[in-house]
Amino acid sequence: MQKSDTLFASPLSSVADFRFDETVAEVFPDMIQRSVPGYQSIINTIGELAAAKVQPNTTVYDLGCSLGAASLAVARATQDIPCNIIGIDNSEAMTNRCKRIIQSFSLPTPIEVNCQSAQDTEIDNASMVIMNFTLQFIPPADRENLLLKIFNGLVPGGILVLSEKIRHPSVAGNELLVDLHHQFKRQNGYSELEVSQKRAALENVMLTDTFAEHEARLKAVGFSDVVMWFKCYNFTSMVAIKHAQETAGE
Template identity: 55%
Template sequence: MTQKDSIFAEPLAHVSDFAFDQTVVEVFPDMINRSVPGYQSILQGIGQLTKRYAQPHSTLYDLGCSLGAATLAMRQQVADIAEVAIVGVDNSAAMIERCQLLLQGYRSSVPVTLRCENVQDTPIENASVVTMNFTLQFVPPEQRYGVLANVYAGLRPGGVLLLSEKFHSMDPMMDELLVDIHHNFKRANGYSELEISQKRAAIENVMRIDSLETHRQRLQDIGFQHIQVWFQCYNFAAMIAVKGATQEGA
């Protein structure tokens, strides 16, 4: 049974930087569903888009797989596609260990390999779908272009990147609005003012978010030909970026 997230419920003398450790693993499903608006809809969309774009004899990647929610959403949709395999990557050993246990609870003919490493170090090969579900925002900003360029290079023509991110608005007034209504969402889900404040302090040095404009321009600069936001709720969005069917050197 999923434990309730109460990590920041009591006053802390010192708020340490947020880490995906064993404490977070125990409450992660509750945390993310109460913190990320539309999370279940995003997972459903990842499954649908994976079914549409997964190619036979290719590899699917879930970069920053945490407990494997996106991995499961992908795997459930590709059982009838010939010889596909999934690689899940996360740099938290606690997450990988629990993910392995959860995946074993669902029978499937689609093999999944889990790797405990930084996504910056993951080779992308023969890929048709790569998912980064709220992962890039935890990669140091100066390394994000390289990570996405590596994804692009490893994608087959017609392959896709599914990118979900929290973002900030370029308009300060609109950014304040989005932050406020997101905090209202968390209050409605039972988080106290103390929890919201301490979680924000813990994560501000770990999760540095971009604007949607920055995401779009970076993807265009890398070479993705078709880019679209397919889901947005408050300051959370999911994008799809498609590698063109005909690319030089592809």
């Protein structure tokens, strides 16, 4: 039975930085559905993208796989495409629970789950890389090098699916989107206290970029085509495509 997220329901004397520990892993499915607008639509579309773009005898990397929702969507969508699926997360609590969840399914394509950072993961012969709300937790100084490694590890025609919470470039516009998102969370049963304490916990660990910054960085490492396919409030998902003729840094 899915456990409800009540991690920030009681007043805290001091709010520690957010960590993907065992307490978060235990309530993560409820937390993500109630906190991220369109999350299930994003997961479903990752499966559709996998069916269209995963190439035979290549690898799919799910960087920041958490409990494996995106990896499972890919596995179900690629039943007739021989490929490898590798889930990566630097939280041992997440990967341990992810492995148990995956083992409960009978999958045509097995999923390998490893506990390590995205920065330490080698990307090779990939036709699809997924970063579903992961890059925002990577130190800003590491982001471009990580994306360059992903670009270099993709085969021609490969794609990067990048979902992120973004920052609007104007203060007023950003405040509007933040207010709408907080109202979304209230409508999903979170109290004012929970919204406030969760925001404080994330303040130092989730450092967001604007869409323009994401697009510029992706193009700087070599992707010429960046398609925003989803946006709701300050949440977006985009697909960066490595065309056949592209090389790093073009």
